[in-house]
Amino acid sequence: xxxxxxxxxxxxxxxxxxxxxxxxxxxxxxxxxxxxxxxxxxxxxxxxxxxxxxxxxxxxxxxxxxxxxxxxxxxxxxxxxxxxxxxxxxxxxxxxxxxxxxxxxxxxxxxxxxxxxxxxxxxxxxxxxxxxxxxxxxxxxxxxxxxxxxxxxxxxxxxxxxxxxxxxxxxxxxxxxxxxxxxxxxxxxxxxxxxxxxxxxxxxxxxxxxxxxxxxxxxxxxxxxxxxxxxxxxxxxxxxxxxxxxxxxxxxx
Amino acid sequence: xxxxxxxxxxxxxxxxxxxxxxxxxxxxxxxxxxxxxxxxxxxxxxxxxxxxxxxxxxxxxxxxxxxxxxxxxxxxxxxxxxxxxxxxxxxxxxxxxxxxxxxxxxxxxxxxxxxxxxxxxxxxxxxxxxxxxxxxxxxxxxxxxxxxxxxxxxxxxxxxxxxxxxxxxxxxxxxxxxxxxxxxxxxxxxxxxxxxxxxxxxxxxxxxxxxxxxxxxxxxxxxxxxxxxxxxxxxxxxxxxxxxxxxxxxxxxxxxxxxxxxxxxxxxxxxxxxxxxxxxxxxxxxxxxxxxxxxxxxxxxxxxxxxxxxxxxxxxxxxxxxxxxxxxxxxxxxxxxxxxxxxxxxxxxxxxxxxxxxxxxxxxxxxxxxxxxxxxxxxxxxxxxxxxxxxxxxxxxxxxxxxxxxxxxxxxxxxxxxxxxxxxxxxxxxxxxxxxxxxxxxxxxxxxxxxxxxxxxxxxxxxxxxxxxxxxxxxxxxxxxxxxxxxxxxxxxxxxxxxxxxx
Ligand code: SF4
Numbered sequence: 001x002x003x004x005x006x007x008x009x010x011x012x013x014x015x016x017x018x019x020x021x022x023x024x025x026x027x028x029x030x031x032x033x034x035x036x037x038x039x040x041x042x043x044x045x046x047x048x049x050x051x052x053x054x055x056x057x058x059x060x061x062x063x064x065x066x067x068x069x070x071x072x073x074x075x076x077x078x079x080x081x082x083x084x085x086x087x088x089x090x091x092x093x094x095x096x097x098x099x100x101x102x103x104x105x106x107x108x109x110x111x112x113x114x115x116x117x118x119x120x121x122x123x124x125x126x127x128x129x130x131x132x133x134x135x136x137x138x139x140x141x142x143x144x145x146x147x148x149x150x151x152x153x154x155x156x157x158x159x160x161x162x163x164x165x166x167x168x169x170x171x172x173x174x175x176x177x178x179x180x181x182x183x184x185x186x187x188x189x190x191x192x193x194x195x196x197x198x199x200x201x202x203x204x205x206x207x208x209x210x211x212x213x214x215x216x217x218x219x220x221x222x223x224x225x226x227x228x229x230x231x232x233x234x235x236x237x238x239x240x241x242x243x244x245x246x247x248x249x250x251x252x253x
Numbered sequence: 254x255x256x257x258x259x260x261x262x263x264x265x266x267x268x269x270x271x272x273x274x275x276x277x278x279x280x281x282x283x284x285x286x287x288x289x290x291x292x293x294x295x296x297x298x299x300x301x302x303x304x305x306x307x308x309x310x311x312x313x314x315x316x317x318x319x320x321x322x323x324x325x326x327x328x329x330x331x332x333x334x335x336x337x338x339x340x341x342x343x344x345x346x347x348x349x350x351x352x353x354x355x356x357x358x359x360x361x362x363x364x365x366x367x368x369x370x371x372x373x374x375x376x377x378x379x380x381x382x383x384x385x386x387x388x389x390x391x392x393x394x395x396x397x398x399x400x401x402x403x404x405x406x407x408x409x410x411x412x413x414x415x416x417x418x419x420x421x422x423x424x425x426x427x428x429x430x431x432x433x434x435x436x437x438x439x440x441x442x443x444x445x446x447x448x449x450x451x452x453x454x455x456x457x458x459x460x461x462x463x464x465x466x467x468x469x470x471x472x473x474x475x476x477x478x479x480x481x482x483x484x485x486x487x488x489x490x491x492x493x494x495x496x497x498x499x500x501x502x503x504x505x506x507x508x509x510x511x512x513x514x515x516x517x518x519x520x521x522x523x524x525x526x527x528x529x530x531x532x533x534x535x536x537x538x539x540x541x542x543x544x545x546x547x548x549x550x551x552x553x554x555x556x557x558x559x560x561x562x563x564x565x566x567x568x569x570x571x572x573x574x575x576x577x578x579x580x581x582x583x584x585x586x587x588x589x590x591x592x593x594x595x596x597x598x599x600x601x602x603x604x605x606x607x608x609x610x611x612x613x614x615x616x617x618x619x620x621x622x623x624x625x626x627x628x629x630x631x632x633x634x635x636x637x638x639x640x641x642x643x644x645x646x647x648x649x650x651x652x653x654x655x656x657x658x659x660x661x662x663x664x665x666x667x668x669x670x671x672x673x674x675x676x677x678x679x680x681x682x683x684x685x686x687x688x689x690x691x692x693x694x695x696x697x698x699x700x701x702x703x704x705x706x707x708x709x710x711x712x713x714x715x716x717x718x719x720x721x722x723x724x725x726x727x728x729x730x731x732x733x734x735x736x737x738x739x740x741x742x743x744x745x746x747x748x749x750x751x752x753x754x755x756x
Contacts, residue, residue, distance in 0.1 A: 001581040001582070004574065004577045004578035004581050004582075005515055005578055005582075007574045007577075007578070008515060008516075008519050008571075008574045008575055008578050009515065011519075011570070011571045011574055012515075012518065012519045012522060012571070015518070015521075015522040015525075025532075026529070026532055026533045026536075028532060028533055028534070028535065028536035029532060029536050029537075030536045030537070030542075050445065050447055050679070052445055052447050052448035052451050053448075069451055069541075070536075070537070070541075070542075071447070071451055071541070071542055072536065072542055072550065073447055073550070076550060084536075130407040131403055131410075132407070132408065132409045132410055132432075133410070134431075134432045134433070134434045134752065134755075135409065135458075135752070136455045136456070136457060136458030136459075136752050137408075137409055137457060137458045137459045137750065137751075137752060138458025138459060138461065138539045138541075139458070140407050140408060140409065141407075141458070141459060141502070141539075142538070143407050144406075144407045145521075145525070148518075148521040148522075148525070149518040149521045149522050150521065150522060150525045160406075160407055162405035162406070174432075174434075175434060177431060177432060177433055177434055177755075178373065178433075179371060179382045179402075179430055179431045179432075179433060180402070180410060180431050180432075182383075183402050183403055183410065183431070187403055203455070208455075209439060209448065209451060209452055209455060210434045210435070210439065212442070213373075213434055213435040213438070213439060214373045214374070214435060214438075215372070215373040215433050215434050215435035215438075216434060216435075233537075233541060234458065234538075234539065236538075
């Protein structure tokens with residue numbers, strides 16, 4: 001029947017975010033972290049001790065967002081030293097850039113690392129193959145969300161495809177289980193050159209809680225060059241969108 | 254008595270209280286008991302204890318809210334095969350398979366003796382996921398379709414092997430284990446309770462609140478530091494928000510897979526609104542960071558209570574419109590109705606749980622059978638049951654549960670006064686040599702966490718059961734006889750967890 005559909009449509013209204021470059025997340029969101037040094041660093045030591053992934057170094061003071069699970073517990077223990085902001089622009093081409101120091105006021109994208117052919121070839125259309133390698137489904141759902149009615153990243157030609165043959169790159173989520181190491185490798189090899197590697201989520205970047213587990217095999221990341229690192233537990237759709245737009249030359253951070 | 258009897262609100266139990274019986278006695282008892290609908294096994298596992306292997310079996314009685322625990326032991330390298338319970342009650346297959354995989358204990362006449370998840374610490378290292386022993390049928394008119402481990406969409410991996418007769422599925426076998434991360438082992442490898450808490454949130458990211466609550470409950474039973482009443486109510490709200498978000502997401506996915514774009518986008522927007530509500534409460538769209546043992550970092554404030562109430566009321570109204578629309582769209586009903594049928598008897602036999610079981614008329618729901626948090630006290634929960642057991646029934650259970658969850662949230666929050674809250678507790682010592690059992694009903698179904706501590710009160714064994722462990726078999730049965738092109742909607746109607754199964 002048509003009437004119920006009109007009702008749904010009316011209530012639905014307009015949902016898309018008109019300008020993806022102009023999005024502010026709720027104050028509660030835990031994104032980029034800001035560090036400040038104090039003369040007494042005992043709070044930081046306590047925070048470093050409880051951090052479940054040893055993401056905090058006390059001397060010199062730094063926090064690795066590639067290991068961080070954004071649980072926020074350290075900020076509660078060392079409120080003078082550690083503060084989470086709602087800045088979601090935390091992706092980078094450089095793994096080191098994810099390590100925040102008291103001097104960091106924004107995450108450096110390191111545009112110079114972007115291979116020349118990437119914006120040229122993929123600036124108008126980028127098709128990606130996602131491989132979940134022991135991801136816990138939250139990062140995967142957020143990647144799905146990038147194409148939904150709200151974010152609609154498809155408007156820039158960025159989409160996920162089923163076949164690696166149709167893809168220009170791979171997006172890896174999860175700490176990479178042993179059983180997925182080979183399928184991931186086969187999938188990546190099936191993607192035609194030139195191709196990109198995006199590592200999405202803190203668990204994928206550093207192994208997260210499973211970094212030491214005997215059930216994971218992270219050799220893929222030693223073998224291949226990574227073009228984009230996107231922290232988060234899970235990575236927020238806006239972090240993904242911002243990172244990819246910078247990578248393919250649609251904006252400059 | 255061969256069982257120790259407790260319930261879901263009780264404290265942890267010292268291990269010496271748990272009866273150690275003969276396997277034969279337990280076998281005889283379960284043989285009879287499990288034919289009755291009110292009983293099912295919540296968990297059954299083995300662990301090394303001193304010089305032996307001790308097996309724990311946790312039985313639930315839905316009629317009396319009892320949790321019944323029994324155990325038996327055997328020497329290592331004892332060369333006897335235990336008569337298989339799976340042979341009588343197929344519902345036990347994942348448990349017996351896990352025991353065989355990890356400890357090489359054989360079960361006599363076990364009809365489906367296959368690896369469960371190719372755990373890294375399995376006994377038989379020659380058995381690898383690439384040579385999973387798929388069932389085969391010979392026949393000129395048959396062909397096989399292999400899907401996975403990597404699937405077409407952005408979802409987790411798993412290998413599906415269809416045996417088809419023309420377009421119709423004769424048999425589907427699902428081989429899992431690709432997502433195995435060694436979660437249970439990581440729990441025991443650390444003393445950092447915050448790390449353990451975060452591990453529980455990562456068991457299945459779409460059920461972070463559910464598994465988080467199960468872990469918190471398991472710890473509180475061991476530390477004796479119970480959650481206060483307000484905290485219990487907050488957790489109930491968080492759980493029902495998670496249920497709403499996932500059921501709405503799956504309603505949308507079911508629309509996507511039949512090409513119904515209006516339903517799809519309306520649900521996408523409503524799910525966004527639901528998870529953004531959770532995010533505005535705790536900073537994470539999946540509720541990570543919200544559940545902590547014995548306390549909270551994110552107590553509800555007056556403003557947040559109002560924000561949640563307003564959003565939930567709007568989501569409920571708009572979602573109900575989508576539900577009405579689906580119910581009156583003949584082309585949708587033609588796809589959903591009488592597709593992927595799992596009759597009640599079958600669901601019962603394989604031990605189906607949660608919303609999928611309820612769609613087949615099996616009234617299994619921890620919220621009513623083994624109450625916890627605000628269920629059974631403030632909320633008099635009545636499960637939503639459908640009889641048909643098809644895709645439509647599973648969709649309708651979801652639809653009704655979304656509305657019910659919205660009502661529960663409103664009921665709790667409409668007379669909620671924020672009070673002084675406690676901070677999380679990561680340091681309290683845990684009761685030594687004890688077993689703690691936490692049961693809860695996630696949006697998929699029954700979640701069971703079991704923690705066993707050693708002489709120092711350190712977690713020595715941590716066992717997790719996600720409802721998917723039981724329900725994957727229901728999906729395999731649902732598609733029998735259906736066109737293979739109906740697989741996607743069947744899959745979405747269950748939406749099971751790979752990582753929750755593989756651990
Ligand atoms: S927020 Fe990150 S750095 Fe801080 S304790 Fe949690 S995981 Fe560690």
